Each structure stands twice: as C-alpha cells, then as structure tokens.
Amino acid sequence: MIITLTGRHLEITPAIRQHAEEKANKLTKFYDLIQEIEIILDGHEAKQKRAEMVVSAEHRNMFVAHHEGEDLYGCIDQASHKIQQQLTQHKDKFRNRKHPTA
Secondary structure (H helix, E strand, O other): OEEEEEEEOOOOOHHHHHHHHHHHHHHHHOOOOEEEEEEEEEOOOOOOEEEEEEEEEOOOEEEEEEEEEOOHHHHHHHHHHHHHHHHHHHHHHHHHHHOOOO
C-alpha cells in the first residue's frame, strides 16, 4: 500500500505526517483491497484548513472524502471517518450482491 501526503500552502510537520499515516493505515481494517491512499492537506486561508483523502482500491474502485475546519487534525479525523463509512458500505453492498439473504 502506498501512502502519499501532499501539503498545499502549508508545511507538513512530522507530527501531522505521523497522525495522517496512522489514520491511513487503519483503513485496511475496513477494506483489504486498498492499493493507494493519497492525502491532500490545504491551508490556503488563515483559519480554514482542508483535508482530502483519495483511496484507490482494486477493480477501479475510488473513494473520496474531504472535510474543512479550523483544526487540521480534526479535518484528517473526519475525512478518515467518511472514508471508513464509504468502505464499509461498499463492502456490505458487494457481500449482499454475492450472497443474497432469504
């Protein structure tokens, strides 16, 4: 799995890098076919920060989530949570299609 961290208009500190990579590594618990995770952090405005996560998985599956707020750590957490929900929904949909109940 490849994790790419990009900062736009801000410098990525080692603490932010470690936090983002920890959140990205936890995503494999929800969907094990993940190939690449790209995290884009944007601090263009003084108070508004933005975190965007793009997850590429096998079979051309792409999952995208972003969050804006004042705290960059909180933005990373919320974007990660949104991706977790998308991965869980996708996995449930795939399971239900293959093994119908009733």
